[in-house]
Amino acid sequence: MTSYVLTVDAGLKDLREADHLLQALTAELALSDGTFGCTHLVRDERPRVALSFAVESEAALLSARRRLTAQGHEVTDGAPDEVGRAVLYPGAAGLTGTVTVAELLSRSAIARVTVLGTTEPPAADTAVVTRDHVRPQWQDGELVLAVQPAAGGTLTPFEVPDPTPCCADH
CATH class of the missing domain: 3.30.70.250 (Malonyl-CoA ACP transacylase, ACP-binding)
Incomplete structure (x- = not known):
C-alpha cells in the first residue's frame, strides 16, 4: 500500500x-x-x-x-x-480487554511484540491485558508493541493509560 x-x-x-x-x-x-x-x-x-x-x-x-x-x-x-x-492503526479499536499475543498480531497492524528485559518473543498463547490502551511504535518499518510481565503470567503494554505526572503529590 x-x-x-x-x-x-x-x-x-x-x-x-x-x-x-x-x-x-x-x-x-x-x-x-x-x-x-x-x-x-x-x-x-x-x-x-x-x-x-x-x-x-x-x-x-x-x-x-x-x-x-x-x-x-x-x-x-x-x-x-x-x-x-x-x-x-488498523485493528486498534478491537484491542480491548484481554487478548492473546496471537490474537493481537492477527487482529491489528502490529507486526511484533517484544517483552522488556528479554530477547525472546512471547508465546503466541500468552494473555495480554490491554487496559484498552495499546500504543505500538514504528521500528524499522513495522509496528512493534513493547510489553512487560504482569500478574498471573500475563503481559501488559509498557505504556500505561493514565500515568501519574512527576511530582503529582507536591
Whole structure:
C-alpha cells in the first residue's frame, strides 16, 4: 500500500492531549479505518508533540490538508521521523480487554511484540491485558508493541493509560 503522510504541529506539550486531538481530528475528517495516526516527540528549541496521519489516497491527503489548514493548524508533508507512536492503526479499536499475543498480531497492524528485559518473543498463547490502551511504535518499518510481565503470567503494554505526572503529590 502506498500511503500519503502529513504532519500536524499544534504545539502540544503532552501525549495525552496529543492522543485526544489525534482521535478528534480523525473523527472530524472521517478518515478511513486504514489510516495510521501517530504522535512524535519533537526535540528542538521548542519541544512538543506533533501528530502524523498516513492515509491511503492522495485525495484523502489533499482533503485533510485543506481542512486542517483552514482550521489554523500548521500542516507539512511527510512524518517528522520514522519512529512514531501509533495511536490509530488498523485493528486498534478491537484491542480491548484481554487478548492473546496471537490474537493481537492477527487482529491489528502490529507486526511484533517484544517483552522488556528479554530477547525472546512471547508465546503466541500468552494473555495480554490491554487496559484498552495499546500504543505500538514504528521500528524499522513495522509496528512493534513493547510489553512487560504482569500478574498471573500475563503481559501488559509498557505504556500505561493514565500515568501519574512527576511530582503529582507536591
